[in-house]
Amino acid sequence: MAKSYKLYAAKRGGSMIVERAFAATKFPLTIVDVAWEDVGWESKALKKINPLGQVPTLVLPDGSVMTESAAIILHLGDRAPEAKLVPAADDPHRAQFLRWLIFLVSAVYPTFTYGDEPKRWLAGDEQAGNKLRASTDDHRKMLWKFVEGQIKGPWFLGDNWSALDIYVWVMSHWRPGRDWMKAECPKLHKIADAVKGQAASKRVAARNS
Numbered sequence: 001m002a003k004s005y006k007l008y009a010a011k012r013g014g015s016m017i018v019e020r021a022f023a024a025t026k027f028p029l030t031i032v033d034v035a036w037e038d039v040g041w042e043s044k045a046l047k048k049i050n051p052l053g054q055v056p057t058l059v060l061p062d063g064s065v066m067t068e069s070a071a072i073i074l075h076l077g078d079r080a081p082e083a084k085l086v087p088a089a090d091d092p093h094r095a096q097f098l099r100w101l102i103f104l105v106s107a108v109y110p111t112f113t114y115g116d117e118p119k120r121w122l123a124g125d126e127q128a129g130n131k132l133r134a135s136t137d138d139h140r141k142m143l144w145k146f147v148e149g150q151i152k153g154p155w156f157l158g159d160n161w162s163a164l165d166i167y168v169w170v171m172s173h174w175r176p177g178r179d180w181m182k183a184e185c186p187k188l189h190k191i192a193d194a195v196k197g198q199a200a201s202k203r204v205a206a207r208n209s
C-alpha cells in the first residue's frame with residue numbers, strides 16, 4: 001500500500017488550513033500533532049525536516065518534505081482537481097485566486113511571523129517587542145479591510161468556493177479575532193462562518209480543539 005501524506009500540525013495553527021484542504025480530497029492523511037511549545041526554531045519534532053520549525057510541514061508519500069501552505073494547496077490542486085481547492089488553469093477565476101493566495105501568505109501571514117514572538121527579532125527587547133506586536137497587529141487590520149473591500153461574496157472568489165475560503169476561516173480565529181472580523185469585515189466573517197458550518201470543517205475543528 002502506498003504511504004500516506006504525513007502532516008506535522010499544531011492545534012488551530014496554519015496546519016489547520018492544510019488539514020481542511022486534505023479533507024476536500026480523497027488522500028488519507030496521517031497527522032502528527034506538535035505541542036505549541038515545540039513549534040519554532042528550537043523544535044525537536046521538526047528540526048530535522050524543517051529547520052524553521054513551522055507548521056504546516058508535510059511529508060509526501062515519496063518521503064520528500066514540503067513546507068509553505070500555498071505550495072501545499074497548489075500541489076493538492078494539481079493532484080486532486082476535483083476537490084475544487086484551486087481554479088483550473090483555464091478557469092477565469094485562476095488569476096485572482098493566485099493573486100490572493102500569495103497575498104495571504106506573503107502579506108497577512110508574516111504579520112504573525114513577526115508579531116507572535118516579537119522579542120525574537122529585537123534581541124529580547126520587550127518594550128520594542130510590544131511595539132512590533134502592536135504595529136503588526138494594526139497592519140493586519142488594514143490588510144483585512146483591504147481584502148474586505150475586494151469581496152463580492154458569497155465566497156472569496158464570488159460564486160466559487162476555493163482554498164482561499166479555508167484561509168479566511170482558519171485565520172479568522174487568530175488576532176484580531178472573530179468579533180473584530182464580524183464588526184469590521186462582515187463579508188469575510190460571513191465566509192468564515194460558512195466554512196465553519198461545513199461538515200468537513202466541523203470534523204477538522206473538533207480535532208483541533
Ligand SMILES: N[C@@H](CCC(=O)N[C@@H](CS)C(=O)NCC(=O)O)C(=O)O
Binds near residue numbers: 013040052070105113
Ligand atoms: N509561510 C508559512 C508560514 C507558516 C507559519 O508561520 N506557521 C506558524 C504557525 S501558524 C508557525 O509555525 N510559527 C512558528 C514560527 O514561525 O516560529 C506557510 O504559509 O505555511
